[in-house]
Amino acid sequence: MCSDSLQSEDLRSSSDSDEELPVFDFLQPRPSTDVASQKAPKKPASSVLCSVGSADVMMISSDSEDDVPLAQRVKLRQERRSTPEEADDLPHRHLSASETGDATKATKRSAEEIRASREEALRRRQARERRQQDREALKQEQERQKAERRALAEASKALRPEECIKHMVVAVDPALLQLEGGGTLLASVQALGCSCAIEKQPLPRSVTWARQAPSAQQNGAARVPEPHVVMQMTVEDFITLTHNYIQEERHSGSACSPTLTSWVRERQRLHPDKRLSLAVIELESYFRARKSRSQKRLRAAVAGEEAGGGKEKKKRRSGHAEKLPEVSRVEVEEAVVHLQLHTGVSVRFLSTWKEFSDHITMTTKAVAEAPFKRAREQTGFSFYLESEWAGGQRVDKAGKGLLQAWKRQIQQFNRVSSDVAAAILAAYPSPQLLKKAYSQCRTENEKLSLLSDLLIRRGEGVTSTTRRVGPELSKRLFLLMHSRDPEQNLDASL
Structure with missing residues (x-):
């Protein structure tokens, strides 16, 4: 059926020889793959009927390929296509083979570098450990010195009167x-x-x-x-x-x-x-x-x-004594x-x-x-006979310490001991009371001898002694309380 149609179409083509055959684009040679076709001039393709074995196969040929069958032509074109790729791949394959020795050398060089880098890392780690040990030793020394300073401070604080009893x-x-x-x-x-x-x-x-x-x-x-x-x-x-x-x-x-x-x-x-x-x-x-x-x-x-039974009983009761x-x-x-x-x-x-x-x-x-x-006593100066005296007397807001301040003010006089000041304080606990007593005196001589008869007691028990304040100290205290001259000599006579 197919052959009949082909024959009829062939007869029709032969009868109409003047009619030009159609040209198919897919049958034209490609410029990138077929170099010969690029050089040869283009000719119109023709169709040929061939018989391969028992089957009739239509072969398409051209003048440039000398009637090569289509299957062989396609295979030839595939080989042509693969040949440049393999040709291009040959240099790469050759380069890869030449680089094998360099890769081996690079591998050997890398192992040496790795060994050197490991040794360097070990040295660095040992150096870090030494620095860490030095830092820890320095820190421990600083902590020890700090603890010693703290202990010295606590020991000095522990000697204070308000802390020592604890x-x-x-x-x-x-x-x-x-x-x-x-x-x-x-x-x-x-x-x-x-x-x-x-x-x-x-x-x-x-x-x-x-x-x-x-x-x-x-x-x-x-x-x-x-x-x-x-x-x-x-x-x-x-x-x-x-x-x-x-x-x-x-x-x-x-x-x-x-x-x-x-x-x-x-x-x-x-x-x-x-x-x-x-x-x-x-x-x-x-x-x-x-x-x-x-x-x-x-x-x-x-x-x-005479000794009797009752006395014997008393002896027995007080036998221990x-x-x-x-x-x-x-x-x-x-x-x-x-x-x-x-x-x-x-x-x-x-x-x-x-x-x-x-x-x-x-x-x-x-x-x-x-x-x-x-x-x-060891840190005080030799000319300070009493360290407490040089420190003064503290008086708080409630007035505690005023009595001692008044006593020390009296003791500033020459030849005035603590017993003498205590005797005056017993009679006049404050300067205001002494001033009030002076105001009640009628004459000047009475004011001068106001404190003369005050008793001063020394010691306790059977060994205690008493004496009087005397007119000299009484006169000096009067001058202290009433003199308006800042340069007044308290020991001078009136």
């Missing part, structure tokens, strides 16, 4: 707390604001002190013991040791029994780093009992009473003076346990403030 530790022997006034002593120490420790002491019934010194270490403050020791001595021990001393002195020989002085010396030998002081409580009860017994014996001797030897007040004073001269140990006689607690409290304050006072 850093004191009062160590009390347990045997002292078991006595009658142990509870009162413990309460007084705790009320003072310092620390209290109940520890067994080398000397029985004694009280010692320690100071908590601030330290730069993290474990807290160091505890520095103080040399002061206060020992409570019973009346029985004190009377017995005093009696032994009196017997030794009277017989002018060495006694086998220890005396008050020898007993204290032995304690000083065992504890050379301690400053011992003794406290005797209720010694007056011994003297009262002794006086009562003497009076009873005197009444019995006067009445002529009767066992103590007879010692007088004069003998006690003699033994105490001998003790203080040869050992430097003082004895304080107290009436009650409350007074003993107050004595421990005052001793605690004195021990706490002692370093501050010593440092102040």
Whole structure:
């Protein structure tokens, strides 16, 4: 069917030879791929009927390709297209092969560089670690110096009078707390604001002190013991040791029994780093009992009473007091003076346990403030006889301190002691009251001698003395209060 149509179309084309065949664009050769077709002139294509095998195939040919079949022509064109690409790829393939050695060298060079870079990184890391260690060491040194400065500042602050009592530790022997006034002593120490420790002491019934010194270490403050020791001595021990001393002195020989002085010396030998002081409580009860017994014996001797059953019962009731030897007040004073001269140990006689607690409290304050006072005396000038005097007197808004300011104003006069100023203050506590007393005087001589008869008391007890202010000081105070001349000489006579 197809061949018939083709034949008919062929016959039609042959019959009409003058008619030109159509030209198809897709059958024309491309200029980029077919170089020969670009050089040859274009000719009209013609169609040819060929037989391949048993099938009839229409072949399209041109004059330039010498009637090459279409399939072969297409294959030829594909080969032509692939040939420039492979040709272009050959230089690239050749370059890639030539670069293989350079890549290997680059790989080897990179490994060496990596090794060098690792060594450099290790050196840098070690340098960083050394710098870090140096920084940490410097930081630790700075922190240590800062801690030392802080400790020094805290230690200096701890010596101040308002702060030193907080850093004191009062160590009390347990045997002292078991006595009658142990509870009162413990309460007084705790009320003072310092620390209290109940520890067994080398000397029985004694009280010692320690100071908590601030330290730069993290474990807290160091505890520095103080040399002061206060020992409570019973009346029985004190009377017995005093009696032994009196017997030794009277017989002018060495006694086998220890005396008050020898007993204290032995304690000083065992504890050379301690400053011992003794406290005797209720010694007056011994003297009262002794006086009562003497009076009873005197009444019995006067009445002529003989020893009987009743007297035996009294002895049994007061058997403990009767066992103590007879010692007088004069003998006690003699033994105490001998003790203080040869050992430097003082004895304080107290009436009650409350007074003993107050004595421990005052001793605690004195021990706490002692370093501050010593440092102040060392830093002060030699011509300042009293450091407190140079500092003046502080007066607050409520008027506290005015009395002391008036007292110091009186003490500015020559040869005016604290006792003299205290006597004037007792009569006239303020300058206004003294001025009012002057205004009530009628004559000038009465004003000048207003303070002459004021009594000045010195000392306490049987050793106290009294004297009068005198007209000289009375006249100087009058001039101070009434003179209008700023250059007035207070020592000059009127």
